[in-house]
Amino acid sequence: xxxxxxxxxxxxxxxxxxxxxxxxxxxxxxxxxxxxxxxxxxxxxxxxxxxxxxxxxxxxxxxxxxxxxxxxxxxxxxxxxxxxxxxxxxxxxxxxxxxxxxxxxxxxxxxxxxxxxxxxxxxxxxxxxxxxxxxxxxxxxxxxxxxxxxxxxxxxxxxxxxxxxxxxxxxxxxxxxxxxxxxxxxxxxxxxxxxxxxxxxxx
Numbered sequence: 544x545x546x547x548x549x550x551x552x553x554x555x556x557x558x559x560x561x562x563x564x565x566x567x568x569x570x571x572x573x574x575x576x577x578x579x580x581x582x583x584x585x586x587x588x589x590x591x592x593x594x595x596x597x598x599x600x601x602x603x604x605x606x607x608x609x610x611x612x613x614x615x616x617x618x619x620x621x622x623x624x625x626x627x628x629x630x631x632x633x634x635x636x637x638x639x640x641x642x643x644x645x646x647x648x649x650x651x652x653x654x655x656x657x658x659x660x661x662x663x664x665x666x667x668x669x670x671x672x673x674x675x676x677x678x679x680x681x682x683x684x685x686x687x688x689x690x691x692x693x694x695x696x697x698x699x700x701x702x703x704x705x706x707x708x709x710x711x712x713x714x715x716x717x718x719x720x721x722x723x724x725x726x727x728x729x730x731x732x733x734x735x736x737x738x739x740x741x742x743x744x745x746x
Contacts, residue, residue, distance in 0.1 A: 545649035547736050549587040550577075550625070553642040554600075556592065556671040563590050563601050566630055572603070573624040575645050578737040580744055582608045587650045588625060589633075591642040594674030595667040598659065599637050602650075603627040634659045643728035647736045692720045692731075699731045704739065711738050 552573060554563055562572065572588070585608070590601040606628045610621060635656040639646065659667070696719060700710055710716060719734045 545652055546584070547647040547649055548584055549589060549648050549650045549653060550585050551589050551591055551637070551642050551646040551648055553591045553593050556674070559590070559592055559600060571624045571626045574622045577623045577645065578741065580741040581647070581737055582623070584740055588627070589653060591637055592671050595671040597637040597641060598667045599633060599635050601630055602633045603630045634664045640730070644726070644730050645733060646730050647733050692723045696720060696731055700735060703732055704735055707739060
């Protein structure tokens with residue numbers, strides 16, 4: 544199984560226009576709670592545009608992560624931002640669940656996805672521009688309320704982590720399920736990735 548070395552994060556159309564379309568001068572982006580054990584794993588990041596029919600709009604090569612700072616215009620809440628070396632505009636459809644909380648994927652798998660035609664890009668950008676605030680979020684929350692987190696945990700593990708000998712211990716799995724129930728935007732694949740990376744590092 545390919546190593547999950549990429550952060551997938553969502554941006555609204557407004558955020559895309561202000562912070563992503565043109566690189567920020569200080570080359571820093573983000574406000575995320577990322578498990579410390581993932582920091583060394585993440586080499587790339589992809590921006591997912593909300594309400595665009597799941598379109599990825601930019602790829603970044605990460606130089607390093609740092610805690611967000613007030614000097615760079617962030618509210619200092621102990622979240623991470625990344626500083627990037629370079630970036631490139633990319634337009635392709637993300638074939639997984641909608642992105643609200645960060646996802647982790649492999650850059651080679653992402654880069655191999657078919658590109659979107661220019662005319663289709665314009666249509667999706669316009670759809671994102673006209674979307675109501677939090678439209679993606681509300682759709683996802685409704686879908687997740689109809690889905691059992693326990694069943695979803697087993698499904699995600701079977702689809703993405705079946706190379707592992709077994710599921711996380713009951714108490715760890717219970718914490719993951721409780722986390723998803725509390726925050727339906729939480730990505731189970733990301734939680735499982737963090738768990739196995741931490742497990743490997745502690746061996």
